[in-house]
Each structure stands twice: as C-alpha cells, then as structure tokens.
Amino acid sequence: MQKPLPPLNALIAFEASVRFASFKLAAQELHITPGAVSQQVKKLEDWLGYTLFNRQVRQLVVTEKGLTYFAQIAPALEQVCAASQNRKTDKTNSVYLSLTQTLAAKWLSPRLSHFMTKYPDIEVHINASNKPVNFQNENVDLALRHFDGKDNNLAVQLILDDEIRLFCAPNYLTRRNIKETKQLTRATLIFNSLHPCWDEWLDHFSEINQSERQAITKIHFDQTLLAIDAAKHGQGVVLSNRALVQKELEQKELIEPFGHCLANNKNFYLVHPKQTKLSPAAQQLKAWLLDEFEQSKYI
Numbered sequence: 001m002q003k004p005l006p007p008l009n010a011l012i013a014f015e016a017s018v019r020f021a022s023f024k025l026a027a028q029e030l031h032i033t034p035g036a037v038s039q040q041v042k043k044l045e046d047w048l049g050y051t052l053f054n055r056q057v058r059q060l061v062v063t064e065k066g067l068t069y070f071a072q073i074a075p076a077l078e079q080v081c082a083a084s085q086n087r088k089t090d091k092t093n094s095v096y097l098s099l100t101q102t103l104a105a106k107w108l109s110p111r112l113s114h115f116m117t118k119y120p121d122i123e124v125h126i127n128a129s130n131k132p133v134n135f136q137n138e139n140v141d142l143a144l145r146h147f148d149g150k151d152n153n154l155a156v157q158l159i160l161d162d163e164i165r166l167f168c169a170p171n172y173l174t175r176r177n178i179k180e181t182k183q184l185t186r187a188t189l190i191f192n193s194l195h196p197c198w199d200e201w202l203d204h205f206s207e208i209n210q211s212e213r214q215a216i217t218k219i220h221f222d223q224t225l226l227a228i229d230a231a232k233h234g235q236g237v238v239l240s241n242r243a244l245v246q247k248e249l250e251q252k253e254l255i256e257p258f259g260h261c262l263a264n265n266k267n268f269y270l271v272h273p274k275q276t277k278l279s280p281a282a283q284q285l286k287a288w289l290l291d292e293f294e295q296s297k298y299i
Helices: 008-020 023-030 034-048 064-090 101-108 112-118 181-186 198-205 210-214 224-232 246-250 280-296
Strands: 053-056 059-062 094-099 123-128 142-147 154-160 163-167 188-192 217-221 237-240 267-273
Touching: 008 023, 008 034, 008 064, 023 034, 059 064, 094 101, 094 280, 101 123, 101 224, 101 246, 112 123, 112 280, 142 280, 154 280, 181 198, 188 224, 198 210, 217 224, 224 237, 267 280
Parallel strands: 094 123, 094 142, 188 217, 188 237
Antiparallel strands: 053 059, 142 267, 154 267, 163 237
C-alpha cells in the first residue's frame, strides 16, 4: 500500500518560508523564484486542507496550524538531511569546498599543493562561485564565506578580518601627480562587488566632498579578480584586502601608497552546517585551512 506522503518539494519550500518569514528569502536559499516557493506552499496547503500562512502586505505570517505543523516536520527534515550527508561522506575520502572565485584564485590556489602533498589520499573538489552555497541542496562540506558571520544553522569560525585598503600600480600616482588622498579626484576609482565602499573610504581618509566625487572617473567590475587586474595594469586605484593582492604586492605589481585601513562589517569565515558531522577528510581540510589563514596573518 502506497504511503500518503505530502509533496516533498512543497515541504522544503514551506520549512524555508517559515524560517525566513519570507517567500523571497526562502527562494534565495532554494535557488528558485519567489513565485515557485508560493506555488509549492499553496500545493501543500491544498494537500493538507488548511492555510499555512496569512499573506499580508509586505508580511508573511505563519498560522497557528502552520506553526504546529512546522514544529513536527522541521526536525524530521533536518534528520533526513544530516543522515544523508553522513552516509555520503562516510563512503568517500573526498572533500568539497566552496569559496569565491577571487579567494580561490588569489589565496587558495598558490597554497593548495601544500595540502595535496601533506594529504595525498584526500581528493579535493573546489566549487569557485560568488553565490553563497546552499548546504541543503549542494554537495559541499565546507565553505569560505564573506558575510556578517550570523547564521544560526552554521558553525562559523572567523578566519580573516576584512580590512579594506587602497592599492594601485607603482607608478600610477606619480603619473597622475597624486601625493595626498584629497588629490584622488585626479584618479580613476575602480569599483568591485566585494568592496563597493569608496564613499566610506573617502569619508574616513580624504577631504573630497560629494560634488567633487561625482566628477571622478569610475570603472565598475562585477568580479574582484578583474578589478585587481585593472589596477595592476595602471587603470586606476582599487579597494581590496591585502590577502587578495599578496602576490601582486610581493612582485611589486601593486603598492599600498597611503596605509589607511577601513574596517568592514563583513569578514571572511569558514562555515559548515552545525547538524552535519564532518568526514575525516573534511576535518583535515578544515584544520589545514585554519592553520594556513593563521600563518598568512604574519606574512
């Protein structure tokens, strides 16, 4: 006899919608559209025969019956996820790491051979993406994330304070006759998606007013890799973290002319789900990453 199971995709959409109190935020986690989340929840409501949410203007409120149902299914879904993850990791000596493209290229790539030499039996899979990883739906053990460090579902460990500094090619300021930060009106400001905070940096370290800033030439890149490369080739000044331009600094392709440091409300963290037991391979990679980041602080 077939068990009368509810639509499982609808359960996942419902659980995420309750946690976020938002179809939009649930959709971001599940990598689908808000409309698709709403349709899945409606499908579950039709199957159950009662309303799970009161849909108000700009507000999603779970009903009393919906909250009771959530309390019953949420632990079960978490148990299924954890059990499946544990079974997956028990069978393999592979480890899956997710991180941004820039961090993968600028920080991890020059060091990864050290890990492979130390642990030749561990197979490392790198997912270099600028989108935050979804541990429920993606095959990922560990992730390096740039965010505020607040997520109750994750074990979060700070690995690098994001101190934002200005960098440029060695001869760039000389060519533009720039000796002080107030003369950056003569420069080209290179924007990137990771550190789009030129206004904050100029507020702290220059006397350039808003009207003067409007006239400054600007270039925008959606990838930090491209922004750093543009600065290296003398196209302007860029804001970044020293860890991401370490190679360029060592090879004297970039310099830090002013030494000003702006604190960020986002930092770099090593994360993984709290409820999932890490495989031995993932534990080895986690320990190595923490050690490498600690050592890189003193370079």
